Amino acid sequence: MKNADKLVKTEYFTSTDPLPLESGHILPEFTLAYETYGTLNAARSNAILVLHALSGDAHAAGIHSASDKKPGWWDLYIGPGKPFDTDKYFIISSNVIGSCLGSTGPASVNPKTGKFYGLDFPIITIKDMVRAQERLISHLGIDTLLCVSGGSMGGMQALEWTITFPDRVLSAIPIATTPKLSPQSIAFHEVGRQAIMSDPNWNFGNYYNKKPPTKGLALARMIGHITYLSDTVMHEKFGRQLKSETHKYSYDFLTEFQVESYLHHQGDTFVKRFDANSYLYITKAMDYFDMTFETSSLEKTFSSVTAKFLVMSISSDWLFPSYQARELVDALKNNYKDVSYVEIESEHGHDSFLIEKDFEKYAKFIVPFLNYIHSEAQN
């Protein structure tokens, strides 16, 4: 039985202890959506935490019902005999606070007012997300995680885990990520946010009983999708192919090129599953991510980290280019930490870590790394 055929269920953990946030605000209570795959061993020592990207959710593997067309977003990687091997490991996939996909965020009801949070939801950071997840891990009775891993914003969370809870993480596999978001990425995020906030339906975040700002959110998603693909793969996938099958331009403002169709489709699909305010909050959390902000140097930031690292970047990823991963790797090496680094040769751009064609390239490094961490932990 393939894992894709395995029925799984999203679970929900609620913490009623107020969560102090980096902004100085306090979240009075919160819920995190999560899923687990595999079995926690008696020693509670085989748990791996998997973390999703900007628009992801807790549903990382398996299916929710027999009619599901697609399994979870990292089903390639999680399951029996797969890199995150559910025959050996207990995999936890956690959503983030700020999300609209089962966890507490701006689309949730504020217990203090009985109304939707909207913009009353406090600004959150990657560290806040991780602090909320730590409560979930404690709730599951786990002291120490064998590994934390994720791509893009998931990689940011993985890195943050190693700093914020060094005693609770044996290793990290951050993929296609950065220790601090670049000005170019902040710029793309800001344009996406402005697209949402310029949509009259946005109404200062107050739209939950009205028409949501779908046009603005679709635009934000379209911008995002351009950055997730490489120029090369855009040439391969679309080139200058027309939507029409005739080799004739239509000379109007309707959709002319296949690449435009693709973007419109991505935008239209996204607005059905994602909340515009969550998009604002989560991109903002990414913008604030800067592991040098307090220490002013990555070397200092990682000086007392205890986790072992497998850092992976993607050769054609121009959103989180390899030089950012190398800055991280250099900081770890300068601290004499146990770090391996791989640049995955791929033309698929930032999304490579989600793509079947590239799967083996990652698997061949993740499998031995986890074996090493696992056997070390048992000694």
Added chain:
Amino acid sequence: MKNADKLVKTEYFTSTDPLPLESGHILPEFTLAYETYGTLNAARSNAILVLHALSGDAHAAGIHSASDKKPGWWDLYIGPGKPFDTDKYFIISSNVIGSCLGSTGPASVNPKTGKFYGLDFPIITIKDMVRAQERLISHLGIDTLLCVSGGSMGGMQALEWTITFPDRVLSAIPIATTPKLSPQSIAFHEVGRQAIMSDPNWNFGNYYNKKPPTKGLALARMIGHITYLSDTVMHEKFGRQLKSETHKYSYDFLTEFQVESYLHHQGDTFVKRFDANSYLYITKAMDYFDMTFETSSLEKTFSSVTAKFLVMSISSDWLFPSYQARELVDALKNNYKDVSYVEIESEHGHDSFLIEKDFEKYAKFIVPFLNYIHSEAQN
């Protein structure tokens, strides 16, 4: 006297002969804004046509009045003793049809209806722009241009001139351009257009007596500006610098980072001088630009071209990457044409050809190339 201090005036050429367009439509009449610098010699053999990019205008050099804070967009390059040396050459800078900056475009009045064109303006192409410019050149009594040159969309026009009017162009200097727009660039354009068309003030292009869609146009411009800068120069110019002078995040959705301020400023400034419909039409003209569309190969396209070429690309230009220039150069070489190619080493991205710091890198190739063309023409 520096050329920047030289008073110049925009002139207007109107053609009342209908202009047949690539779309099959006909423009009943049109006006082109243009400026000239230097003196046309008696033989009318020293004329160089300079062509602007997406948002440019006819005002390439000098100032319009003593109170102007900035000279024309290529004042660095045009003037006495400058690469486009007005002591030797007669420089013509032409606007494009479709523009809102003095030429006939969607913001003009349709002579057939007495109303603003808006979306009744026909879709135009780079070839249409060039055909209109050819009328201007004839009007100025010039048979043969010594050179056509421009960056970005200006480079597309320069290339198109060599194909559409091979007998009238001795040489071309296309800079930071491509013989066919990439799917990634089409994608960025489409998101910009969707931003404009999603602005309720756009009103299907019918806003000339009402509030214009400034929010949408500002968004489109912000997206554009991200693509004009390299990741490296964004790090240098802005890094993660905050707008506030304190080293503290404000944790809100107001402008936090300098790079965001920069983009907002670019968007806000742009909407004061540019028309949203023109942005739609001109980006669309760029999207349609594909010199292989009819021939299906660049070799064939350039097989009967007679102009000599100096092709320049920019090492950090990710919008019009050097590989696109090299495709052009290869096609010319395979046809045994006279072509020189330079990749300018610069960290300034696509905008490098407009930037003072990089000026010398271009000048040292443009000056001898024009000397060579000029002396050949005199023999």
